[in-house]
Amino acid sequence: MTVMLAGSAAAAEKKSAEKDAWKKRVFTAEELQKYNGRDGQPVYAAVDGIVYDLSKSKYWKTGTHMKQHEAGADLSADIHEKAPKGIHKDGKILNKMPKVGVTEEYAKKKPEASAVKEKAGAPKENKVKK
Numbered sequence: 057m058t059v060m061l062a063g064s065a066a067a068a069e070k071k072s073a074e075k076d077a078w079k080k081r082v083f084t085a086e087e088l089q090k091y092n093g094r095d096g097q098p099v100y101a102a103v104d105g106i107v108y109d110l111s112k113s114k115y116w117k118t119g120t121h122m123k124q125h126e127a128g129a130d131l132s133a134d135i136h137e138k139a140p141k142g143i144h145k146d147g148k149i150l151n152k153m154p155k156v157g158v159t160e161e162y163a164k165k166k167p168e169a170s171a172v173k174e175k176a177g178a179p180k181e182n183k184v185k186k
Contacts, residue, residue, distance in 0.1 A: 081157030083107050085130070088159070092128035093119020099127040103135050105162025108153040130159065 083100075088107065091100035099110040099119050110116040110127065119127040125134055135150075158166075 078107075078155040078157055081107075082160055082163045083157050084160045088130070089128040092126065093117070100156060101125075101127050102130040102159050103132050103150055105132075105159050105165070106150075106155055107157040107159060108150050109156045110153055113153070 083102070088100060088102060091098050093099035093111070093116065097119075099113070099116045100107050101110055101116075102108070110121075115121050116127060121127075124138075125131055
């Protein structure tokens with residue numbers, strides 16, 4: 057029974073890590089622009105530092121929403137200032153969409169939300185208590 061509990065705890069931990077994996081993907085503005093829904097690319101947009109995958113939304117199929125908003129960009133100002141509050145609920149509608157990463161600016165402000173960038177090939181430091 058102990059083995060089963062340990063196994064299910066490990067599975068729960070793995071599932072939690074997978075669920076939060078999006079927090080480790082950091083998008084530069086240039087990289088985000090590539091995800092504009094054109095030429096087979098997915099449709100990504102950032103709002104308040106979080107990058108969402110809007111590809112499955114029928115309103116974003118072409119990479120453009122309502123002939124006003126282009127995918128591959130930070131749409132924070134648009135969602136808070138231009139979008140109808142009754143529909144978009146000041147951005148809360150995006151909670152239904154998959155999160156795929158964070159913007160570089162957001163990662164700099166909230167380092168706990170993104171992976172710590174390590175030098176390639178550098179061994180991790182082991183701290184030993186003396």
